Amino acid sequence: MAEGRIPCAVPFCRRTADASKYEGPTKIICGKCWRLGSAAARRAYRIARRRERLLLARYERECTKAEATGVAIASKRARKWWLIRRHLARAIHDSWERVRIEATERKGGIA
Numbered sequence: 001m002a003e004g005r006i007p008c009a010v011p012f013c014r015r016t017a018d019a020s021k022y023e024g025p026t027k028i029i030c031g032k033c034w035r036l037g038s039a040a041a042r043r044a045y046r047i048a049r050r051r052e053r054l055l056l057a058r059y060e061r062e063c064t065k066a067e068a069t070g071v072a073i074a075s076k077r078a079r080k081w082w083l084i085r086r087h088l089a090r091a092i093h094d095s096w097e098r099v100r101i102e103a104t105e106r107k108g109g110i111a
């Protein structure tokens, strides 16, 4: 494996991605393998990512407001946000993993 490259997470796929385009240690599925995943799994991932983007933007706004007004986010609210973030992280992880497994299966079927 060349330095600064991340291998595709689908076994036997030899494609890699540029590590400098990603933050920290991360796993990737290359575009070719991604398209082997079912439409349903890819859609679930896309929706989870969109929810993350929208909800985190809202969370940021609440934090900014709390800073500006000096009124801290209530602990109940903060806990709710923690639960939302955990749920989102799981939804993203699970749908991503589903695409990876489906792509691996389809690759195995073809090879």
Ligand SMILES: [Zn+2]
Pocket (backbone or CB within 6 Å): 008, 009, 010, 013, 014, 015, 029, 030, 031, 032, 033, 034
């Ligand atoms: Zn791949």
